[in-house]
Amino acid sequence: MxxxxxxxxxxxxxxxxxxxxxxxxxxxxxxxxxxxxxxxxxxxxxxxxxxxxxxxxxxxxxxRGNITSDEQLLIMELHAKWGNKWSKIAKHLPGRTDNEIKNYWRTRIQKHVKQGHRFNARQTSSKATSRDRNQVNEEAPSSYTMDPIMETFSPPNYTKNLDAFSLPLLPVDHSNQxxxxxxxxxxxxxxxx
DNA sequence: AAAATAAGCAACCGCTATTCT
DNA sequence: TAGAATAGCGGTTGCTTATTT
Missing domain, CATH: 1.10.10.60 (Homeodomain-like)
Known part of the structure; x- marks a missing residue:
């Protein structure tokens, strides 16, 4: 002070x-x-x-505004390709920031990927606290890369499986956040x- | 209607890479 | 060339809002 x-x-x-x-x-x-x-x-x-x-x-x-379905698709494709290289991914989405993409991935996409992963594995539906949410990555080996995802969604099927995620597109208007x-x-x- | 829980997001932290002196 | 300063990145935190019980 x-x-x-x-x-x-x-x-x-x-x-x-x-x-x-x-x-x-x-x-x-x-x-x-x-x-x-x-x-x-x-x-x-x-x-x-x-x-x-x-x-x-x-x-x-x-x-500002919601991620479009095209952008969502691109994010998923690029994440499958590069993993958590948010700034690299952001370079391919004009006007979007690495932080925004990272948040979007973690809050909207990752859970679906993980759910898909779980359903394949053992169909659990445990509740996660917000703290748990932050530690999700720790379940994964040393660093969370595209590999766990790729196990579930190999590249040719990756985008095709978008439907399976049933991601709600443009669910919330946060433009006046x-x-x-x-x-x-x-x-x-x-x-x- | 109130409390509990989950979701979303802005911003911080720690670390590495790059640039400057 | 070494050390300091700055930039950039990815992970994480904590607050707010939305949803569920």
């Missing part, structure tokens, strides 16, 4: 004001060295946090100029 002469560093969810500061600063100065950017912009955040916020949420190219839309922020930013 300040009392110790250490600059206070904010953590946790970003406020609208912080977002505007970051957008405004980058609009005027461009992206740069994130630590000094945070400092110059007057944000009490570390550079890492600013970079993440910018790349995952504020960047104008970030595509963060209280204000990016359109709002950008129009505010334009007004500020």
């Amino acid at each position: 300040d009392a110790e002469g250490v600059v206070e560093v904010r953590k946790g969810p970003w406020t609208m004001e912080e977002d505007l500061i970051l957008i405004n600063y980058i609009a005027n100065h461009g992206e740069g060295v994130w630590n000094s950017l945070a400092l110059s912009a007057g944000l009490k955040r570390n550079g890492k946090s600013c970079r993440l916020r910018w790349l995952n949420y504020l960047h104008p190219n970030v595509r 963060n209280y204000w839309s990016m359109e709002d922020l950008w129009s505010m930013q334009l007004l500020n100029e």
Whole structure:
């Protein structure tokens, strides 16, 4: 804290004001060295946090809204090919971030894959706590790669088996998840100029 | 209607790779 | 060339919201 002469560093969810500061600063100065950017912009955040916020949420190219069925298919194909190489996968989905794809995979796809796995194995239906959810990977050997999946879905059948997953496409509209839309922020930013 | 549980997601952490001095 | 600083990645956490009991 300040009392110790250490600059206070904010953590946790970003406020609208912080977002505007970051957008405004980058609009005027461009992206740069994130630590000094945070400092110059007057944000009490570390550079890492600013970079993440910018790349995952504020960047104008970030595509909001639900993953389409085409995107879902692509994610599954690429994950089958490369495993958890989220940033690599994200490069093939314009406007989608590695974080978004990772979350999507873990929350929407993985459970179906694992269920399929289980049904094949022994048809269990144990409930998992949220903590269990986070430890699912630990069941898998050292690192969770495409291999366990490939055991169940070999490449030629991989996409064909999409139907078997019965993944609900576009089930939830989370475009307003963060209280204000990016359109709002950008129009505010334009007004500020 | 309330409590418990599950799901979804933003953001953090720790580590490695790359770049700079 | 070595060490420091920065960028990037993947795993994980914790909060909020939705669903179920």
